[in-house]
Amino acid sequence: MSSRTALYFGVLGPVAAWRGEHRIDLGWTRQQAVLAVLLLELNRPVPVSTLIDAVWGEAPPQGVRNTVQTNISRLRRALREDPAADRDGLVQRTDAGYLLRADPAQVDLVAFEQELEAARAYRRAGDLSAAATAVESALRRWRGDPFTGLDSPYLHTQRLRLAECRLAARELWAELLLGRGEHQSVVAELTALVSAHPLRERLRELLMLALCRAGRQAEALAAYQDARITLADRLGVDPGPRLRELHQRILAADPEPCPPPARVVTGTATRPPAAPPSAIPAQLPAALPAFAGRRAELLQLHAAAAAAAQRDRLDSVIVAIDGMPGVGKTALAVHAARAVAEQFPDGQIWLRLGAFATDRPPMDPHEALAELLPAVGVPGPEIPECLQARAALWRACLRERRILLVFDDATGHDQLRPLLPGPGHCLVLITSRRRLTALEGPCTLELHPLPAADADTLFLRLAGREQESDPATLAELTARCGRLPLAITLLAGRLRHRPRWTLRYLLDLLSSSCTMLGELHAENITLTAAFELSYRGLSTGQQRLFRTLALFPGTEIEIPATAALAGQDPRDTRRELEQLYDNHLLTESAPGRYLLHDLVREYARGLAEAEDPAPGEAALGRLLEYYLHTTALISTRVLADAPLAVPALPSRFAPDPAAEIDTDAGALAWLDRESASLTACLTSPQARGHAALVIALTTALHPYLCSRGRWYQSISLHQNALALAQHTGDDAGRAAALHHLGSLHRLTGDYPGALRDLGEALASYRALGHLRGEAGARAELGVLHIHTGEHDTAATHLAAAHRGYLLLNNRLGLAHTQLHQGILHHHRGDHPGAAADLDRAQRAYRALGNQLGQAHTLTALGRLRADAGEHQPAITTLTEALAGYRALGDQLGQATTLRLLGDSHRQAGDPVAAHRHHIQALTYFTAADDPQSQAGARHHLAILHLGAGRARETQPPAIATS
Helix, strand or coil: CCCCCCEEEECCCCCEEEECCEECCCCCHHHHHHHHHHHHCCCCCECHHHHHHHHHCCCCCCCHHHHHHHHHHHHHHHHCCCCCCCCCCCEEEECCEEEECCCHHHEHHHHHHHHHHHHHHHHHCCCHHHHHHHHHHHHHCCCCCCCCCCCCHHHHHHHHHHHHHHHHHHHHHHHHHHHCCCCHHHHHHHHHHHHHCCCCHHHHHHHHHHHHHCCCHHHHHHHHHHHHHHHHHHHCCCCCHHHHHHHHHHHCCCCCCCCCCCCCCCCCCCCCCCCCHHHCCECCCCCCCCCCCCHHHHHHHHHHHHHHCCCCCCECEEEEEECCCCCCHHHHHHHHHHHHHHHCCCCEEEEECCCCCCCCCCCCHHHHHHHHHHHCCCCHHHCCCCHHHHHHHHHHHHCCCCCEEEEECCCCHHHHHHHCCCECCCEEEEEECCCCCCCCCCEEEECCCCCHHHHHHHHHHHHCCCCCCCHHHHHHHHHHCCCCHHHHHHHHHHHHCCCCCCHHHHHHHHHCCCCCHHHCEECCEEHHHHHHHHHHCCCHHHHHHHHHHCCCCCCCEEHHHHHHHHCCCHHHHHHHHHHHHHCCCCEEEECCEEECCHHHHHHHHHHHHHHCCCHHHHHHHHHHHHHHHHHHHHHHHHHCCCCCCCCCCCCCCCCCHHHCCCCHHHHHHHHHHHHHHHHHHHCCHHHHHHHHHHHHHHHHHHHHHHHCCCHHHHHHHHHHHHHHHHHHCCHHHHHHHHHHHHHHHHHCCCHHHHHHHHHHHHHHHHHHCCHHHHHHHHHHHHHHHHHHCCHHHHHHHHHHHHHHHHHHCCHHHHHHHHHHHHHHHHHCCCHHHHHHHHHHHHHHHHHHCCHHHHHHHHHHHHHHHHHCCCHHHHHHHHHHHHHHHHHHCCHHHHHHHHHHHHHHHHHCCCHHHHHHHHHHHHHHHHHCCCHHHHHHHHHHHHHHHHHCCCCCCCCCCCCCCC
């Protein structure tokens, strides 16, 4: 990229972007705030929920997720150099969220941080001139307050953090100039800084030094008096020891009260006095025989070690490494500690605190300090008895030393707090299965299972099979291990000691085994034992909920669903889920959504089956009730343009108010999140014991699956529901399943199958005296016969449906029949009759607040106007329909309307707009289970291309995700 087209971003001032010398218009403030958050997390995915919290805070508006998508789309357009280029090249959508991918050198904040770090490195090496140049370059990048004009709690916090970084850089600049003897040149700058930050003692100390070295001792003493008075008036405290010491030296007329620091020569930087040889511990475990991956984590730990070694750092660096059992916390700590050990010449101490030891209770801090103090040279007889005195002595021993401390397998903050060093240059690595949420100050490093490639590498190294090539089998083996390092170690060890076994033989052995956990063992070490230790540490209620979670047929589960599954209060459920999460027995995939690692799930399932196999069916019944109640509520209010055939069943469970399903956007978002869980429950073998719930939930889910184009999935679910209804003698459920199967067969082009199923449904409804069902089946038969061209038969069915709904006073049903009567008039060529019926349907749907029905009616009206040659009115009407479908996330509605818009633009003489709409329609049809519509979309594209004199390929583009 040339300098004229290079893209640069700025957050150190108003949020800005430049392409070369041209400043880009970034739009409204919220859009700029979204960009600011992405830049702060450069090259890291930001979940949508995090973006919302960061930009809008605790009170986001309704439909905020759509607003985020809109802002992202506008940013993509603004930042794109070539309008025809791939829109996802810069701002990408990943499974984990939105990601802004750019070179760090393109962002002023990153460049500032890199230059500041370079200045510190030059200073450590003794090159003060290069250090001053680097820090001056870093400071020139500032254009004002970060994110000027933008405000949210998140950005306010970041603004304060960056302001502190800027102030630290200005302090460093002053120190460097003083070190070079340029005393007079920094006095004015330091005077201004002290005025702006009167409580910052380091600035006052630098000002006194500058004045003293410039021969202005009286002014230096006056500066101290000003500091003393200000601190006393504002805080009621005296100046700190460094400032007081400097004051005394000036008063005492020290021959060199303020000597400039001698130039530091590379390699001879000062550090705290070394401990005597007898007290230099070297306790790190041996190097690991095999280690793979964790590159990002190792970089973070190396950076922590470098930070601890900085001469101007006041506090030691603490890093807490946490993660689930067997994820490799200790292995990472050993590997990292050995890699950075040379940076801590006063020793390396390793202490296992035994939170999950099998042979003894966890070590208490009193006992731990009795082991730690001798390691730094304190004789046993001189160790105090009191815990507080031991902790104070321990901190005093570490104050002037650079020591690496590793506390392995920690219990929690009560155990750790007395062991942590105070001010100094130590690095502390802590490993724990628990999240140390009550411990102040540590950086947190959460470990997850290894990425696939690293897991494969580790397996081959441990198995001694690095030359063996069977990548597919290897990938399956490590996947069976859940990519947990401990599981991989145990399984690879079996292979290493059986040289005649192949990877394929081992995989076949695992496939024939009843449990994966039973295969993961080596001598007396098992993964089950590791899980068991964590399970024992739970309360009775947490253990019960942990076992219950294994009964869930899906993958991710929300808090209200968990409460229904467990049959307990949602507030208690939330607290217990958070405890399981803090113990790393659960993963939180999104706020309030949890899942079990596959091997943890297998362990929990074994516990549940051993405890009592019976509660599983009852738990699933409660969960199905909750899902049915919420799904039926959403489908009836948001997704149905006609009355649903859902049997009325009581429910003991209500949806979570936080899900905001009372709004259309919130309701649809809930179904998008939960549809996989709903499907998993419906297809679970245990669900056969709840036939009525399965049938009802299947029919309630039908409108959503249709709106998303998942017709064949819905057919499979309804066939299962039909079989259950027939098996249990549920005639109403059988009629409902046949009713929807008929609709689905029509949508997939199987008109004979649709006629058969709808005919059977109609007969069943009549036999049951189910008037609403009969009217619904009649209406669907009318729609079917419109598609087959049998208009008289269609008119008969629609008229009968209309009479039925009129008798029931069902306004939604009447609107539905009026819509399709209008479509029938259109097919018969009666345009005035069609317009009248569609107008009545539109007014009825609008009165009911039914957005889907309004979108359907607008589509029909747009088609009618297009056939009448009214192309511009047709485009206006279809565009309105498209907006309605988009608000509902109805992909098939969008696809159909886009195709109609493409035709209308072609007939209106705008082939560019026509091509754009047809391509978008084909994209949606390709994503859906609708090969017939895909073919139709390609046909319309071909007509367009032939009309334009082009016959090019019409392959669909990649599907847009936002």
